[in-house]
Amino acid sequence: MNMRDLLVRGMLAGIIASVLATAFAFTVGEPAIERAIAIEEQNAAAGMPAGHDHGVMAATATATAAEAEEASPVSRELQRTVGLVAGTLALGVAFGGVFAIVFAFARGRLGITSDRGTALTVAVLTFVAFYLVPFLKYPANPPAVGHGETIEARTAAYVGMLLASVLLMIAAVILQRWLAEVRSRWDASILAGIVFGALVVAVSLLMPGFSEVPEGFPADVLWHFRLASLGTQLTMWLGIGLAFGVLMDRAARPVAQAAQR
Amino acid sequence: MAFSPALPASETTGPAVTPLPVRDIAPWALLAASIALVLVYFVGFEEGALNLLSSNVVHEFVHDARHLAGLPCH
Numbered sequence A: 001m002n003m004r005d006l007l008v009r010g011m012l013a014g015i016i017a018s019v020l021a022t023a024f025a026f027t028v029g030e031p032a033i034e035r036a037i038a039i040e041e042q043n044a045a046a047g048m049p050a051g052h053d054h055g056v057m058a059a060t061a062t063a064t065a066a067e068a069e070e071a072s073p074v075s076r077e078l079q080r081t082v083g084l085v086a087g088t089l090a091l092g093v094a095f096g097g098v099f100a101i102v103f104a105f106a107r108g109r110l111g112i113t114s115d116r117g118t119a120l121t122v123a124v125l126t127f128v129a130f131y132l133v134p135f136l137k138y139p140a141n142p143p144a145v146g147h148g149e150t151i152e153a154r155t156a157a158y159v160g161m162l163l164a165s166v167l168l169m170i171a172a173v174i175l176q177r178w179l180a181e182v183r184s185r186w187d188a189s190i191l192a193g194i195v196f197g198a199l200v201v202a203v204s205l206l207m208p209g210f211s212e213v214p215e216g217f218p219a220d221v222l223w224h225f226r227l228a229s230l231g232t233q234l235t236m237w238l239g240i241g242l243a244f245g246v247l248m249d250r251a252a253r254p255v256a257q258a259a260q261r
Numbered sequence B: 001m002a003f004s005p006a007l008p009a010s011e012t013t014g015p016a017v018t019p020l021p022v023r024d025i026a027p028w029a030l031l032a033a034s035i036a037l038v039l040v041y042f043v044g045f046e047e048g049a050l051n052l053l054s055s056n057v058v059h060e061f062v063h064d065a066r067h068l069a070g071l072p073c074h
């Protein structure tokens, strides 16, 4: 098993997972996005400051909100179908590649003997580090939520949280391996998990907070959208891990015959 | 890889898997990270805090995937 094969499999797993994630995003996520955009339009029509244009060419909105940006070059119909597929696919390939590299480091170093077990473990840990922890501090927002003026600060804070999360995860895994030499693997994992959780909470208390949900924005739309985001990314990362495991198993079979080489 | 155990490899649960040396992983990690950075940038960060392209077509096209990935958009 060389690195090239691992990377190709990771990206292939990313493509497979992005199909599943797109299906989830389209059925569960899009209704919430559509509702949020409808609210954004209403606000624009009422003369309230809006974010950027979301492909909506509502005559009333453009007429009243004179300062609104020019109509989006991409229609909503395209955004929610082909655009969603393309964007999720690009993320799937990117995450699949990252997954393959993490797997390459993890394989044979975590005390897990099967490739499928390693792949699933890596999938869960990458999901937590790359998505769940940043999400818990800075949850995903639908259109119409968030002030345009703070986009730089929010992006910087998000990236900061992401980096902290990834570094703490790496530290936690190293700690777990170290503890596993003196304690059982389960004990080591629990202790490392507690340390990781405590440090994540400490970091997120130090990071700035943003509460920019507009007054009167329906809580159920926000909740629905955030759950959809969580589900989409969970599908993505778990999908990558499980598909990658299948691809590794399929690869191992023909190699088994030629193992004597 | 230097050697593979002369065991019947049909059993997936071998005694231990030989880890890939870090120096073998490193150049591929760089490649994968570069690809990921470019893709994630154009889906998740273009036309927000940063703006490399003069047109906003790419951003608008992949807009919904960005929101669902939890990345700040506007």
Ligand SMILES: [Zn+2]
Residues within 6 Å of the ligand: A142, A143, B063, B067, B073, B074
């Ligand atoms: Zn948006």
